[in-house]
Amino acid sequence: QQQVKQSPQSLIVQKGGISIINCAYENTAFDYFPWYQQFPGKGPALLIAIRPDVSEKKEGRFTISFNKSAKQFSLHIMDSQPGDSATYFCAASKSGAGSYQLTFGKGTKLSVIP
């Protein structure tokens, strides 16, 4: 059972547009929701993250919106640029005894066309 469901699988956006990627989770014990950006052959890079006690977090062109009751969260990339073309993974984790393992969504391949 996929604990974190991500959509869409792929996304094409024009330069300057808004990219929106959505995720839904099942486990209400999750209390940390990061987004990672991954370029081909590279490691995932932490982009932005949110806790369930806030509904929105913004860092530069990247915004996370969080809906606790719906168990959903989304990433908005404003003024999308060709350099944003990458695979984006949402993830979730919960506090544990010294371990905060990440459960990832399946990823969204974003292509920003000029």
Next chain:
Amino acid sequence: AAGVIQSPRHLIKEKRETATLKCYPIPRHDTVYWYQQGPGQDPQFLISFYEKMQSDKGSIPDRFSAQQFSDYHSELNMSSLELGDSALYFCASSLAGRKSSYEQYFGPGTRLTVT
């Protein structure tokens, strides 16, 4: 800023051979995670260590073992390699603390190819 270091970056092994992957966490980080990422897949958690003790275990085959050493670096040992073990293996590190425990920083990965 210093990042997570993984070695080797690429490794080619034959079936039934063994492989050892190394991970050097960000300085002062005390927690290490290992993830496996198959082609076109999301990273899957294998195992984690906190202060040199195993803290959690995921979908890690019995053929794999890992440990964290006194200098906090970690090694993933893989034996009786199978074709299906071909994947990217990532190490991530974090610093235990109320907020920072959650923030994991990934290394560049080791691409393992089993032929």
